[in-house]
Amino acid sequence: MTAAILIWRGTSSKRVKILVIVISLLATLSLVRMWADVLDLTSRGTISAALGLAVPIGLAGLGGLWAERAGVVNIGLEGMMILGTFGAGWLGWQYGPWAGLAGALLFGLAGAAIFAVATITFGVDQIISGTAMNILGLGFAQFFAQVAFSDAPGGGPTQSPSIEALPSFTWSFISDPLVDLHREGYFIVSEIAGFVSGVFFRLSILTVIAAGLFFASGYILWRTPFGLRLRSVGENPHAADSLGVNVYFYKYIAVLNSGMLAALGGAFLAIASSGVYREGQTGGRGFIGLATMIFGNWRPGGTAAGAAVFGYIDALQLRDANGTAMRAVVLLGALVLFVLAVLALRAKKYQTMFALGVISAALISWFLVTTNLPKEIALVAPYLATLLVLAFASQRLRPPAADGIPYRKGESK
Amino acid sequence: MLAVELSGIWKRFPGVIANKDINLRVDVGTVHAIVGENGSGKSTLMKILYGMQKADEGTITVNGKPIVFSSPSDAIEVGIGMVHQHFMLADNLTVLENVVLGSEPSKAGRLDFGAARKRILEISNSYGLDITPDVLVSELGVGDRQRVEILKVLYRGARILILDEPTAVLVPHEVEELFQALNGLKAEGITIIFISHKLDEVLEIADAITVIRRGETVASLNPKQQQVTAEQLAELMVGSELPTPETQGSTVTDKVVLSVARLTSVNKDGKEDISNLDFKIHAGEILGIAGVEGNGQSELVEAIMGTRAATGEITISGVNVSNLGTRKRRELGVAYIPEDRSRLALLLDAPLWENRILGHQTKAPNAKGFRLTPKLAKEDTKTIVKEFDVRTPGIDVLASALSGGNQQKLIVGREMSSNPILLIASHPTRGVDVGAQAAIWDHLRAARENGLAVLLISADLDELIGLSDSIKVILRGKFVADADPTNVTPQELGNAMTGAVKAAS
Numbered sequence: 059m060t061a062a063i064l065i066w067r068g069t070s071s072k073r074v075k076i077l078v079i080v081i082s083l084l085a086t087l088s089l090v091r092m093w094a095d096v097l098d099l100t101s102r103g104t105i106s107a108a109l110g111l112a113v114p115i116g117l118a119g120l121g122g123l124w125a126e127r128a129g130v131v132n133i134g135l136e137g138m139m140i141l142g143t144f145g146a147g148w149l150g151w152q153y154g155p156w157a158g159l160a161g162a163l164l165f166g167l168a169g170a171a172i173f174a175v176a177t178i179t180f181g182v183d184q185i186i187s188g189t190a191m192n193i194l195g196l197g198f199a200q201f202f203a204q205v206a207f208s209d210a211p212g213g214g215p216t217q218s219p220s221i222e223a224l225p226s227f228t229w230s231f232i233s234d235p236l237v238d239l240h241r242e243g244y245f246i247v248s249e250i251a252g253f254v255s256g257v258f259f260r261l262s263i264l265t266v267i268a269a270g271l272f273f274a275s276g277y278i279l280w281r282t283p284f285g286l287r288l289r290s291v292g293e294n295p296h297a298a299d300s301l302g303v304n305v306y307f308y309k310y311i312a313v314l315n316s317g318m319l320a321a322l323g324g325a326f327l328a329i330a331s332s333g334v335y336r337e338g339q340t341g342g343r344g345f346i347g348l349a350t351m352i353f354g355n356w357r358p359g360g361t362a363a364g365a366a367v368f369g370y371i372d373a374l375q376l377r378d379a380n381g382t383a384m385r386a387v388v389l390l391g392a393l394v395l396f397v398l399a400v401l402a403l404r405a406k407k408y409q410t411m412f413a414l415g416v417i418s419a420a421l422i423s424w425f426l427v428t429t430n431l432p433k434e435i436a437l438v439a440p441y442l443a444t445l446l447v448l449a450f451a452s453q454r455l456r457p458p459a460a461d462g463i464p465y466r467k468g469e470s471k
Numbered sequence: 472m473l474a475v476e477l478s479g480i481w482k483r484f485p486g487v488i489a490n491k492d493i494n495l496r497v498d499v500g501t502v503h504a505i506v507g508e509n510g511s512g513k514s515t516l517m518k519i520l521y522g523m524q525k526a527d528e529g530t531i532t533v534n535g536k537p538i539v540f541s542s543p544s545d546a547i548e549v550g551i552g553m554v555h556q557h558f559m560l561a562d563n564l565t566v567l568e569n570v571v572l573g574s575e576p577s578k579a580g581r582l583d584f585g586a587a588r589k590r591i592l593e594i595s596n597s598y599g600l601d602i603t604p605d606v607l608v609s610e611l612g613v614g615d616r617q618r619v620e621i622l623k624v625l626y627r628g629a630r631i632l633i634l635d636e637p638t639a640v641l642v643p644h645e646v647e648e649l650f651q652a653l654n655g656l657k658a659e660g661i662t663i664i665f666i667s668h669k670l671d672e673v674l675e676i677a678d679a680i681t682v683i684r685r686g687e688t689v690a691s692l693n694p695k696q697q698q699v700t701a702e703q704l705a706e707l708m709v710g711s712e713l714p715t716p717e718t719q720g721s722t723v724t725d726k727v728v729l730s731v732a733r734l735t736s737v738n739k740d741g742k743e744d745i746s747n748l749d750f751k752i753h754a755g756e757i758l759g760i761a762g763v764e765g766n767g768q769s770e771l772v773e774a775i776m777g778t779r780a781a782t783g784e785i786t787i788s789g790v791n792v793s794n795l796g797t798r799k800r801r802e803l804g805v806a807y808i809p810e811d812r813s814r815l816a817l818l819l820d821a822p823l824w825e826n827r828i829l830g831h832q833t834k835a836p837n838a839k840g841f842r843l844t845p846k847l848a849k850e851d852t853k854t855i856v857k858e859f860d861v862r863t864p865g866i867d868v869l870a871s872a873l874s875g876g877n878q879q880k881l882i883v884g885r886e887m888s889s890n891p892i893l894l895i896a897s898h899p900t901r902g903v904d905v906g907a908q909a910a911i912w913d914h915l916r917a918a919r920e921n922g923l924a925v926l927l928i929s930a931d932l933d934e935l936i937g938l939s940d941s942i943k944v945i946l947r948g949k950f951v952a953d954a955d956p957t958n959v960t961p962q963e964l965g966n967a968m969t970g971a972v973k974a975a976s
Contacts, residue, residue, distance in 0.1 A: 283575035283582050290572050293561035300559045301573030301623075302544060396852075459563055 094386035105256020112369025118347025128312030133188030136344025137195025141326025147218035147335020162325030170317020221465030290456035381430030392421035480529035504677035552629030614645035716937030728924035734783035759939030806891035859884035
């Protein structure tokens with residue numbers, strides 16, 4: 059850790075810093091894996107599952123990012139995501155998965171358009187219209203699922219017939235040897251092997267597309283004139299307007315994009331994760347996506363990291379039959395908090411340090427006195443993790459300045 | 472050579488004539504000041520020149536060519552740029568991003584940061600604006616932000632700049648810097664139209680002055696050729712003799728209203744914002760605090776009001792309030808005019824009568840027991856509006872609809888109508904025009920005669936010297952000198968404020 063801090067201090071390069079963080083995390087993970095003796099912590103199955111669980115959350119988060127960067131709080135992501143699952147199911151089972159994808163985008167776009175008209179053109183409170191969007195999305199999907207799927211072969215009132223799978227890649231020549239390497243249990247090496255083998259195992263093309271969208275969003279929003287204008291609308295729309303930027307136009311583009319991204323997350327759930335549309339399939343992932351976006355400080359990289367953490371813990375929890383992996387997560391949490399406490403000490407934030415230290419110590423004692431965790435606790439673990447992370451990260455977060463404020467042309471103050 | 476010529480400009484709004492037959496001639500490469508009271512029509516005139524509004528009659532000629540504007544972009548096209556009083560900057564974007572926004576240089580669809588940076592530095596260097604492109608605007612001070620605004624306008628190719636009350640938000644040394652920058656611009660042949668009602672500053676910077684009163688041009692002066700004083704300008708502006716803040720005789724009694732002992736407040740960096748302050752204010756006494764802004768005045772006021780943690784002892788008419796909350800303190804009869812009216816004194820999105828309740832929500836006429844009495848509060852608001860000459864269409868309009876001066880009169884009215892024994896007044900006449908200023912002074916003087924104790928903080932040294940019965944100078948959180956308002960000059964006081972010399976006491 060000392061070495062990490064020294065390197066951190068010695069460099070100003072962002073890439074080196076990210077590398078330091080990644081390696082420190084891998085080392086911590088490795089230590090936890092060895093101490094708790096849970097090989098599955100970084101196995102191919104876990105990583106592969108984590109990736110699949112992270113993508114829909116990440117896409118919802120990215121959708122939230124687009125909208126909020128233009129100053130619109132899109133709490134309707136969940137509703138748009140549901141519309142996406144329905145669109146994917148409805149067109150997907152009839153015309154194949156690619157049509158399903160298009161259907162999801164179309165339905166997401168339609169939902170976002172309604173939301174955009176309400177919030178941007180009519181200036182309705184964004185939380186209220188977003189909540190309405192969620193109710194509308196759910197109700198619409200439930201009703202039309204009954205209409206469309208009840209009599210369909212293999213379908214039912216709450217479920218579509220199965221959708222053909224999208225192509226996915228397994229590169230056995232890379233993945234399989236690494237699985238063997240992972241089983242050897244070397245420090246760090248095994249973790250890297252586990253991660254790489256997981257990535258090249260049943261990698262859905264949608265995951266690749268999602269990753270591409272993250273990079274594209276980062277590039278468009280931060281490197282192009284279009285992106286600057288869009289962000290300026292979220293920071294100070296009156297200033298943007300005074301320089302000839304069409305505020306409404308950029309807000310519309312942002313919200314429509316937001317809806318399509320959330321719906322794509324929904325499509326992933328329907329097509330890639332389960333192969334059917336099922337009622338309640340999203341399970342609040344739209345909201346969790348929003349949380350990961352906040353955790354990620356309204357940036358694509360951070361949002362992706364947040365989604366990854368979430369997907370990872372969710373995957374562990376799902377694969378954890380006897381509670382030993384979740385016990386390891388407790389230790390992992392304790393170590394991460396301990397590191398944060400040390401950092402707080404260096405920054406002379408004694409209260410934060412104290413709080414973090416106490417929680418960390420409590421977690422470690424918990425880890426020591428238990429051998430496995432009850433399933434119920436495992437279920438809430440991802441949510442608990444989000445809550446904790448948000449509680450401690452929120453001090454450093456900086457939302458767009460005009461986020462959530464309806465814009466009226468000419469009402470400058 | 473004329474840069475801008477406006478002739479015979481008329482602009483009518485329902486019920487008012489904002490501009491009647493205004494004539495303005497601005498030479499190329501000069502600083503031309505337009506002075507007038509709030510509401511005299513100078514802002515309307517500038518909006519017409521910048522294409523934001525259309526004149527009903529009259530012609531606009533820019534660089535010798537007659538022009539009709541239909542939007543600001545037309546004005547920008549002929550090289551006119553406007554620096555608004557309220558900055559139009561996005562805090563969380565960098566200086567570079569703020570400047571290029573809307574006319575970004577790009578290369579293959581990508582924002583060309585290199586070219587933008589080069590261009591910004593070029594402009595910054597050639598006019599001496601001293602701007603760093605890659606910092607966030609949120610890290611800049613007010614003076615820097617203003618120069619970013621100026622650069623923004625220059626970046627778009629403006630040769631004629633309109634500055635709307637540019638010094639209203641600046642502290643003295645920032646004003647100096649701004650004037651240096653303006654002189655730099657002038658030397659490069661840029662024409663500057665400078666709107667202000669701060670007459671000393673106008674006399675310092677302007678090559679020509681046009682005075683506007685009630686929508687008419689009443690005088691065009693050339694201070695470089697003829698002798699013009701601030702008093703003459705003010706009289707031209709108001710159309711009558713200038714009010715002064717002078718008080719008559721002493722009304723100081725020996726009854727102590729506010730007594731402060733060893734007052735110290737430590738900020739979160741562990742520094743003492745105010746340290747060990749001791750003073751007393753008697754009934755009928757106005758104690759003025761002089762100091763360059765940011766030397767502990769705000770902290771002192773907040774400590775007395777109980778909105779900032781402090782140690783020491785504060786006694787209000789015999790009651791030790793050190794451990795009481797703000798409401799308890801106010802209920803003892805403390806009135807408060809905060810320094811930032813839109814942030815601390817008003818709810819801008821609430822109607823006037825609700826604002827009247829604010830801060831006095833436990834007392835008649837606003838409340839009876841635990842219940843608010845909106846009816847009585849509304850009646851009382853009407854009285855305040857009438858007595859304090861708040862110009863408003865009614866008491867149901869939102870506070871944000873009022874001009875700054877009228878907002879301030881409403882606040883003063885609210886605070887004075889609760890029969891206070893102590894008034895804490897921070898910059899009570901900041902940003903208000905001469906007429907409203909005189910009215911506020913009148914109310915302060917009358918209250919003083921009735922035995923009100925006042926703690927007055929003001930950056931306007933004439934006001935401070937004129938109104939106060941005694942003055943203390945604050946520097947880095949400590950009282951460094953006392954001054955006698957009967958014989959101290961603003962210059963001496965100014966020197967004491969910067970710690971240069973001790974004021975004569």
